[in-house]
Amino acid sequence: MTQQRTWLITGISSGFGRHLTEQLLARGDRVIGTVRDLAKTADLGAQYPQTFSAQLLDVTSTDAIGNLVEHAFDQFKRIDVVISNAGYGLFGAAEELSNAQIDQMIATNLVGSIQLIRAVIPHLRAQGGGRIIQLSSYGGQVAFAGNSLYHATKWGIEGFVEAVAQEVAGFGIGMTIVEPGGARTEFRYGSAQVASLLSIYDDTPAHAFLRMLDPQNGLAAGDPARMAARIIESADIHPAPLRMVLGSQALQSTIDTLRQRLAHFETQTALAASTDFPAGE
Known part of the structure; x- marks a missing residue:
């Protein structure tokens, strides 16, 4: 029998966060889950009053993050796994994005x-x-047209984590x-935001993303419940895998x-070498 763990997970009202939370609570672990609307997790609180704690958090507030983390460690003393999950998608060509959309996405995802x-x-x-x-x-790791800002946040956080891991x-x-591929979650079919589109594009x-966002054109291959299970299992892998890709297409x-x-x-071997000082200088 595995020892009960305590997990802190951001963004649990839907998508991967919700699947992770449900699976962890079902197996007897404790979860501190953050949301922007407590009503969306009221059912979990009623079902798991001893092991589930829902906390309001706006991840764009650095002070709120600090307060939440302090409170969580004070209350539970030890947190075994922290999952940074909160985020969303924003689609559109670079010039279609507003300044406010850019600021909000970088503040949230990165x-x-x-x-x-x-x-x-x-x-x-x-x-x-x-x-x-x-x-x-x-x-x-892979970039597509119409996703430039989303890629900017994901490439940015990956570089940060790779350095901090060391x-x-x-x-x-x-x-x-x-690094999940496409999955049947609200990220793609509900919460994704679209810029003010220009007909020139x-x-x-x-x-091209407009076809992907329409479920009538076919659903994503990824099963979010299976993906959540693999994420949970990764906590038992030692040493921790730096990257984990989920989905065969991805x-x-x-x-x-x-x-x-x-x-x-x-x-570019010759080009790179051409900018070095000659040997011995």
Whole structure:
């Protein structure tokens, strides 16, 4: 029988966060889950009054993140796994995005995740270790037209986590970046935001995402419940896997993209060397 763990998860009202929370509570673990509307998790509170704690949190507020983390560690003393999950998608060509949309997405997907990780590290270090899991996307490695700002946040958080993982490994803190492919969640079919579209882009790759967002054109292959189960299982893998791609299409697309990128870099050997000082100088 596995020991009961305590998990802190942001953004649990729907999608991966909801699936993760339901599975963890069902197996007897404790979950501190953050939402922007407590009513959306009232059913979980009624079903699991002893092991579930819903907390209001706006991840764009650094002060609110700090207060939430302090309160959670004070109340539960030890938190074994922190999952930074809160985020959303924003689609549209770069010039179609408003300044407010850009600021809000960076504050949510990138800065919010950074500040959550920074806030929990001292506590995990003091307790002798723990695990941080950052939800990204295979869009943290592969880029598509019409998704530029989303990619900016995911590529940004992946670089941050990869660096921080090296900083905290010696304290027993493992970090994992999860890169799911398309899944049947509200992220794609409910909560995704779309910019004010310009007709000039209608017949270009920038608006190809409109077909993807319409479920009548076919549903995503990814099962969010199975993906959530693999994320939970990753907490038992030692050492922590730095990256975990979920979805066969996502993995193949990532491999193909990285191979093309590597091949392009390998053509630049002479160019790169031409900018070095000659040997001996």
